[in-house]
Amino acid sequence: MPRFEFKEGSSNKFWEITRNEAVLTTRWGRIGTEGQEKTQTFKREYEARTAYDKQVLEKTTKGYTRVKPTETGPEPKSNKELEAAILRDPEAAEGYLVYGDWLQSQGDARGELIALQHAQSQAKGAEATALKKKVAALLKKHQGLLLGTQLASMHGGKTLSVDWHLGFIRGARVAVAGYDEDPEFQVDETLKLLLAHPSARFLQELTIGLADNEGENEYGAIIRIIAKSAPGTLRKLFIGDFVFPDDTEISWTHVGNVVPLYKAFPGLRSLHLRGGEPTFGKIDLPELREFIMETGGLDRGSVKAIAAANWPKLQKLEVWFGSENYGASGELKHIQPILDATGLPELKHLGLCNAEFTNELAAALPKSKVLPQLETLDLSRGTLTDEGAAVLLANAAAFKHLKRLDLSLNLLSTKVAKSVAKLCADVVIGRQRQDHSDEEDEHRYVAVGE
Incomplete structure (x- = not known):
């Protein structure tokens, strides 16, 4: 739920708002309290969307500023020497397994995840099914460490999906929230969070879906973020994973300048672009x-x-x-x-x-x-x-x-x-x-x- 705060003089207030189709929910009060909650149901979805935008504008005009949730959970362990071995060959399992042994010796849950996922990749039948369940349970139990509060809140919806491989995020898809979802983060914000997280340090595949569901669909700024922040392990990149004309027309989409990708990812194996006006x-x-x-x-x-x-x-x-x-x-x-x-x-x-x-x-x-x-x-x-x-x-x-x-x-x-x-x-x-x-x-x- 997007959160806004106002701190001035003796005022120390928060205000939150969320929309689910035609239902609008707000919560407000003094920071540190549960506050009060109100739910409004509109006849039509566009009326709820209009009310949402109007109330956000009113609050920001009064001086409320939007705040992001803070991360919780233990700091992940890191060994630069062992990470360097993976960076040299991100597709080989050996580097991950050595790193996993070290992480387990440090009491880091990621080490156990690496071992479980490797075992799952070697197993078949009932054993593979059982290991898959163990992996899912471990991911859920340690999501604060493995994904973080902010990314975990987005994961599973249209905004973010990830594919885990040997303890790290191998592939990810980032897109704008659906028409019936309130975008707590824009695509560029979500992407920055993802690329900055330790779990994405060996990212190999990245897909960018719709960047804007209300106007022109622009990818220029997204490409600059990818070129600047994505790891050199990136092997597969898809810019423009949307359905046309259902999501947007292909001619309303602007790919932008892809030149920065060449130097940033000399090992890129697959590049898929959808839209117009590429440079x-x-x-x-x-x-x-x-x-x-x-x-x-x-x-x-x-x-x-x-x-x-x-x-x-x-x-x-x-x-x-x-x-x-x-x-x-x-x-x-x-x-x-x-x-x-x-x-x-x-x-x-x-x-x-x-x-x-x-x-x-x-x-x-x-x-x-x-x-x-x-x-x-x-x-x-x-x-x-x-x-x-x-x-x-x-x-x-x-x-x-x-x-x-x-x-x-x-x-x-x-x-x-x-x-x-x-x-x-x-x-x-x-x-x-x-x-x-x-x-x-x-x-x-x-x-x-x-």
Whole structure:
């Protein structure tokens, strides 16, 4: 429950407020007492939300300031030398186990958690189930030490979820509170708390969900926090884990400048971005294995930056180009380095999706240098018509080696869709969209724009 306090002269008061859908609860009184509580039930949720905002404004205008809850629980033990061994190889169990032995010798509950989780990873059947229950009980009993008061209060809802591995948080997801929840912390505040906590010192996977559920969804400041505060152990990063258009439109989301990530996480293996207006600069991620950019409109500069990126170990590349109406300005010629497999010796999975030039891709791919090395090819959500499909069929031999070809959400007729289904072992036709273009207006729309 968000808490506000007013301290001036003889006044020493607190005021708290929370909203659950259409129910508003407030509590107030002198600091140090339980105070009084009042509950109001409104007919509509938006009325409760309006009342919430109005009362908070009234209190802050009167001089009340919001305070954060303080942490409780024992200070965790730390051994920099043993931590350094884990930092050198965060995916190996040996470093954690040695650290766990030391922590147990210090009476630190995290040492027991490391031992239990390692045993759980080796067990099967009933033994694994029993160990899972022990791990859950230990996490609950020592959450003050292992997670902290503030993070524990958020955990389990939409705001924060974590994945434990050998005594530490291996993966985490941070997002704005749901529409029916009062945001005690904003996403940036939650993220700072998480990254500063000892349990996240070896964080390997981080997902950022919706950052704002009321206005433009911006990630620029979030990326700066990650680059500054996340540990160098980070291997997988997903910025923009939201459902469109249910949560927000993809074009209302701004990724921002991702350049600070390159230097901060040279060992990054997976980068997944969803939204528009990214700033890439010169991409240099030599350890990256997977890059996904989902957008409703990718500008020409970004397309060129992706095509010229340094990622010699990349195995999966997926790019959504989007609609010209929402800022897409890349063309087939701008991705020629990708088609030529320039600097992509390990690429096995290529997605050139949501493009207004899918027919041109169909013509260019059979003679490209990248196609023979691919295992999967994704041309979904684009503007492939029967005309483009005819080119694919005329060059069927070039696609026969593929394990999977995704042509879903294009503009194929039922008859032609059945024909291209034989191009390789697994052709995904899925649902095709209706082609609304005509002789006067030949412009065709991608599946994801706004």
